[in-house]
Amino acid sequence: MSTLTWGVSRGHVELLQFFRDRTAVVFTFAFPGMLLLLFGTIFQDSYDQPGVSASHVFSASMIAYGILATAFVTMGAGLAMDREDGTLKRLHGTPISATSYVLGKLFLVLVLSVVETIVLIALGAVVFGMSLPDASHWLTFAWVFLLSITACSLLGMAVSAIVKHARTAGAILNVPVVALQFISGVFIYPVTQLPSWLINVAAIFPVKWMAQGFRYVFLPDGMRINEAAGQWELGRVALVLGAWCVIGLVLCLVTFRWTRPDR
Amino acid sequence: MTDAVEVRDVVVRYGDTTAVDGVSLTVPRGRVLSLLGHNGAGKTSLLQVCEGFRRADGGTARVLGLDPVGDHDALMPRLGIMLQSGGVYPWATAGEILRLFASFAAAPLDVEMLLDRLGLRKFERTRWRRLSGGEQQRLSLAVALVGRPELVFLDEPTAGMDTEARHTTWRLIEELRADGVSVLLTTHLLDEAERLADEVVIMRSGVVAATGTPAELTAAAGIDLLEVRADPGLVPDSRLADLKVTETTPGEYAIAGALDAAVISDVLGWFAAKDAQVTAVNTRRRTLEDVYLALTTGEKTKVSR
Numbered sequence: 001m002s003t004l005t006w007g008v009s010r011g012h013v014e015l016l017q018f019f020r021d022r023t024a025v026v027f028t029f030a031f032p033g034m035l036l037l038l039f040g041t042i043f044q045d046s047y048d049q050p051g052v053s054a055s056h057v058f059s060a061s062m063i064a065y066g067i068l069a070t071a072f073v074t075m076g077a078g079l080a081m082d083r084e085d086g087t088l089k090r091l092h093g094t095p096i097s098a099t100s101y102v103l104g105k106l107f108l109v110l111v112l113s114v115v116e117t118i119v120l121i122a123l124g125a126v127v128f129g130m131s132l133p134d135a136s137h138w139l140t141f142a143w144v145f146l147l148s149i150t151a152c153s154l155l156g157m158a159v160s161a162i163v164k165h166a167r168t169a170g171a172i173l174n175v176p177v178v179a180l181q182f183i184s185g186v187f188i189y190p191v192t193q194l195p196s197w198l199i200n201v202a203a204i205f206p207v208k209w210m211a212q213g214f215r216y217v218f219l220p221d222g223m224r225i226n227e228a229a230g231q232w233e234l235g236r237v238a239l240v241l242g243a244w245c246v247i248g249l250v251l252c253l254v255t256f257r258w259t260r261p262d263r
Numbered sequence: 264m265t266d267a268v269e270v271r272d273v274v275v276r277y278g279d280t281t282a283v284d285g286v287s288l289t290v291p292r293g294r295v296l297s298l299l300g301h302n303g304a305g306k307t308s309l310l311q312v313c314e315g316f317r318r319a320d321g322g323t324a325r326v327l328g329l330d331p332v333g334d335h336d337a338l339m340p341r342l343g344i345m346l347q348s349g350g351v352y353p354w355a356t357a358g359e360i361l362r363l364f365a366s367f368a369a370a371p372l373d374v375e376m377l378l379d380r381l382g383l384r385k386f387e388r389t390r391w392r393r394l395s396g397g398e399q400q401r402l403s404l405a406v407a408l409v410g411r412p413e414l415v416f417l418d419e420p421t422a423g424m425d426t427e428a429r430h431t432t433w434r435l436i437e438e439l440r441a442d443g444v445s446v447l448l449t450t451h452l453l454d455e456a457e458r459l460a461d462e463v464v465i466m467r468s469g470v471v472a473a474t475g476t477p478a479e480l481t482a483a484a485g486i487d488l489l490e491v492r493a494d495p496g497l498v499p500d501s502r503l504a505d506l507k508v509t510e511t512t513p514g515e516y517a518i519a520g521a522l523d524a525a526v527i528s529d530v531l532g533w534f535a536a537k538d539a540q541v542t543a544v545n546t547r548r549r550t551l552e553d554v555y556l557a558l559t560t561g562e563k564t565k566v567s568r
């Protein structure tokens with residue numbers, strides 16, 4: 001028996017669990033999709049690029065929001081819940097390691113993020129007529145996607161350590177999520193409308209770079225002039241997201257606890 | 264071979280509250296030790312230390328010769344842990360949960376056999392959150408046993424179970440013991456402790472109040488009781504001076520003291536001498552319950568203060 005097989009059998013049960021809780025399924029998948037439909041319908045800005053509308057920009061950027069909602073919030077709230085109801089403690093009383101536990105959760109997050117992203121891309125393509133990119137862009141998509149869910153999941157786990165009660169986890173975790181959507185060019189685009197100090201703040205966090213990466217994948221090259229630097233900066237996207245993966249991992253290793261401190 | 268559990272002067276504190284205040288006990292291999300005590304006596308806290316869920320604030324605990332916290336990874340495949348509550352995926356079914364925990368073990372027991380033995384077969388496809396308290400307990404027990412442990416920790420294993428499930432559980436624990444598995448269980452059911460335990464440790468307010476086999480605990484000197492029903496209002500005289508005679512209700516006499524056959528014959532002789540009409544004579548051994556209540560009633564007054 002290895003860490004990996006334990007992680008997969010746990011991930012299997014995590015998935016069963018998730019899809020049996022209809023409320024969670026509906027909210028997780030429908031909410032970002034609904035936001036996309038709303039934003040895409042309300043904002044009709046056009047850019048000096050032929051064939052690009054605001055709805056295409058939102059379709060690309062909202063993938064960052066979708067990943068944040070599934071990876072960061074699901075991971076953080078799920079971990080807080082498992083810690084509170086004693087699931088983590090019970091697992092600690094079995095041969096499986098913390099790594100297997102986390103792998104099981106990551107497995108869930110990966111599946112959810114893939115489904116969420118497919119929903120958003122499908123909405124963008126079918127409802128708003130966004131054209132799908134060529135193969136080389138999909139390659140970029142793959143690494144941006146993987147770095148994004150890794151960074152967000154790890155950070156979600158780290159933040160769960162400061163959540164005292166599981167029922168407040170959703171509220172706490174959504175504060176950075178919503179705030180970052182506004183300053184990272186997801187809800188408000190182009191980001192150059194914001195004060196420059198706010199743009200600099202956003203540049204510290206991963207969301208701006210996730211959204212920028214996804215816009216590179218789905219928008220024509222000319223749209224780069226609307227980014228903060230006027231460039232796609234793919235190298236920097238990789239660098240910042242990679243750095244957040246490392247920071248998230250270190251925070252997790254330092255803060256991970258099997259039980260609540262008062263138990 | 265080292266003992267299954269060896270606890271020396273263990274202290275557990277939660278902030279200013281001392282839950283366990285210097286407890287020592289030993290579970291030899293293949294034996295069943297029962298921790299008995301009121302809620303809040305420190306049983307679960309002590310168990311938590313043995314299970315490696317928390318470090319002792321003082322003293323040492325060795326489990327199968329290992330440190331439960333430091334040697335966690337080496338220890339866990341050899342332990343079966345049944346927690347008091349919670350901690351299972353609420354939307355997963357009984358069968359899925361048991362198979363998940365079975366998949367963690369190197370050589371698990373046959374899941375189908377366990378489902379049948381613990382009467383879980385008809386709940387195999389029922390989600391955890393729809394199971395009753397007793398059904399959840401049975402599944403928790405199955406989860407603790409599925410990995411073929413050498414030592415099991417059972418925290419109030421039969422709480423919430425109906426009579427049938429309780430007896431099934433007792434038989435399972437007896438079979439475990441017969442197979443050489445060591446068991447440390449907590450309970451506040453005296454018949455459970457009396458039936459299962461090789462040794463009973465009675466805890467009170469975080470300390471050991473008494474320890475011994477059920478027979479030793481119930482057979483301490485001067486504890487046998489003689490009950491006689493006769494005419495009311497008889498006044499004991501010097502012939503019964505060595506005994507404690509009380510008329511509990513008119514015509515019901517409770518006689519306590521060193522009651523061997525000669526003394527009992529003396530007592531009845533005294534009733535005969537008084538020309539009393541004796542209608543019932545009853546001897547009663549002190550039960551574990553009497554010992555337990557005598558040792559633990561102090562705790563209640565302490566709490567209410």
